[in-house]
Every structure is written in structure tokens, then in C-alpha cells.
Amino acid sequence: MKTLIDTEFTVFPVSEKTNIILPFTVSEEATELVIDYSYSPKTLADNEKAERLIRENLLRDAGDSIGEYTDSGKFMPLKNLITLSLDSPSGYRGAAHRQDSEQHHVIRRNFASVGFLKGEIEKGQWQLVLNVHAVVTDEVKCKVRVHAGGVLK
């Protein structure tokens, strides 16, 4: 196992709707990439802030039918959503677009965790991309580890 990324950082609301790129280089022969990723918190506990964000959302998107959305409770709790996508030297290798805030993925020549594309662990420049869809809390702590590994049995 060789560690390619091992980092923790904080994402703020100003990064909403942007991509955070974590480049890494695969320089040796590898049979698999292992990605461990988590972020926290997942949900917004502050109900007052949630009401405000929902109100802003409705004012922006509901138009003349805003009066129909009387129950903001059905949109709660609001969630942070930061998904992963992956690029190898030869191109896009898929994404894990789902709500889970703790994820474990493996990519090999003939296998990949759901959402990702199996294939060679090519030597060269890769990137793991955090797709920041929504940041509803004041900050989100992210942890990312990427390993290149091992001989397949």
C-alpha cells in the first residue's frame, strides 16, 4: 500500500457549487486504488437557519407558486452534499453521487465500486474531485485518504 492522499480540511459555504480538486500521481505499478472519504456534519441541526435557507430557496425557485409550500418541515433536515468524482490520466472514471457521508471505494482493472469505472490503474496524473453541491452548515470537515495497492489474489 502506498498512500497517495491523506488529508483533512474544512469546506465553507462559499465553496458551494464549486469543485475541489485533489491531484495525485500514480508512479508505480498498482493493481488497485482504495478511496476512503468522510465528511461531517451531514445535516443542519439549527432549525432557525434551516427555515431561513428554505425560505431563500423558495423565494428563488418557487416563483408565483411560493404560497403552495406551506410546510417547510418536509424539506428538513437540510443536508450537506459533497460527492466524489475521479479522473485517471485517460479520462473520467465516474462518480459516487449519493448522500452517504462515509464512503469506501475500490477501483481495479476488472472491478469498481458502484459509480466508478473499472480499468487499469494507469501511471500518471490522477485527480479526485470533491463536488460541492450543498454546504448548509457553517463548515464541513472532510477527510480523504487514497491508497494505491496491492497484489490481487
Place this chain on the structure above:
Amino acid sequence: MKKWYPCELHCHTLHSDGGFTVEELMKAAEERELCGICLTDHNTTSGWDETEQFSSPKVLRGIEWTTYHGHMLVLGSKAYVDWRDAVPVNIDEKTAEVKKHGGLIGVAHPFQLGTPICTGGHWDFEVKNWDNIDYMEIFSEGSAFLNTANKKARRLWHSLLSEGNRIAPTMGRDWHRTRANTFISACTYLLCDEEFSDTAMKNAIENGRTVVSAGPLFFFETERGDTVGDTIESGDHTLHFTVDLKRHEKIDGGRRITPEKILIVSGSGETEYPLTSDISLKTEKNSWYSAELWGSVDGEENMLLALTAPIYTK
């Protein structure tokens, strides 16, 4: 031979945030007598290969660009185009790139609420070149009736048609899991005149041969056999209508659909007709004519049951 095929054009699996395995999705589609589906997982194509082991339904390979500013469906593109740098002001360049690779482009649920309620779900792209957009979801998220969002989508679609754009209407169930919803037979019907396949599905959408439906198959032909998606001479025409409830009754018999009237919608307004097999229509130049079937569902009156893509006039 020309034939209408029930299809579901918007599906998710475990490869993104769906509850279905690919196999479960294929089975569910078969149960609903769907001849074709589009696998459109969020931002990934990783489910495509798994569909190959099934001979039916046919699968048109797609992806739902789940961007920060709108959800855009891309079908049958020969190359991957990156969704991550799509922003409101560059969308025409992004759609042009997809078109270059032969992909079809559809607007998904344009009036869904956006971030943070449904991230990126509201269509905020500043499209200037609607030529690149092939279709738009008029019924979405399994709501096969004119709820608020669908009503707005229908209105937007009509105004785009009146500006001279040719956009096919579709139903997108945004199918994530099997659940006992009340719109089992709702689908998009596609008209194909070749052997049914993913390519035939793609051609039908590209040529505007679509019918959005809460269940019934509903379409019309002119006296010369021209139909939805076609371009005809302006002037007097007789439209011959077909309403077919067989598939609906077979798989969704518990829901009572009663067609009651036909509405012809065009650039110059709406005209209502009693349910009949033939309608004489005086058409104008450079216009569009979409037919709608209205009726009752389980006793609830005034429901839109189906709408056709337009027939266009020269």
C-alpha cells in the same frame, strides 16, 4: 412498420443514488411493459455494461448531468463530456460539445426546487441556443398530472415552441426505486418505424416523435399519414385520433382513467373538442400543433392524461 413503444427515459440505480440494482430496474421495467428505458444515473456511466445481459427492455445509454445549476439528460453520446464545469453562461458551449459527439440533450424537471432542497434541481442555465436541446420533461418525478412544477414546464415548453424551437416533450419518472405509486402506466411513448432498439429510441426523440402520458396511448395522424414530429403544409387538415387504454388497463387497472375531451394547443391558443376520432383543423404557416387528451382519473375531473409532441407547419 410504424409503432408506438412505451418507454421510461429517466432511471437511476445503485450506481448513483437509486435503490435499484440494474437487474431490479430491468425487471420493474418489464413488469410495466416498458419496451425501452434510458439509464441515466447521476454523473456516471458505470451501470451501462450491466444492462448488456438483458435482452429486454432495450437500453439507451444516458447520464444525468447533475450539475450545480440544473439537471441535464444526455443520451447516446459517443464520448464523455464533463459536467463539472457547466455553469449558466457556458451551457451553449457544453451542449454544442455533446452534440458534436452525437448525444441528445434533455432538460430534466426544469421547475424542481434547487439547492439546498434538491441540489441543482432547478434549471438555471441561460440557454441561448435551444437548437441543441432535443427534449424537455413535462411530466416529471412520477407526477403524471399538472402539478405546479409540471404546469410551469408545459408553459415554458409552449413558449419555446412559439419562438420557433423544436423540442420534444417527455415524461421522466426519475425512477429511483420500486414503490407503490399511483402512476404505474405513465410513460413516454416513442414512435419508431424501424426495428425497436436503442437507436430507434434515439431517432424517435430526435425527430420529436414522443407522447407524454399518464397511461393512455394517444396520438393523431393527418389524412396523409403525417403525425407528431412531422412538418406539413399549412392549411386545412383532418386529424385522425387514436386513444388506446389497453396497456394502462392491463398493468394499472386499479386506476380508472376516463378520456373526455381533446385540446389542440398551438402558437395561437387552445381549442377544445369533444372526444372524437376526427378533427378538422385549419392550420397557419410556421406554427405548431400539440394535441392533449383530458379526462378524469378516479373520478377527479379535468386531468391532463396525455400530450403529443407537435406537428409543425411550413
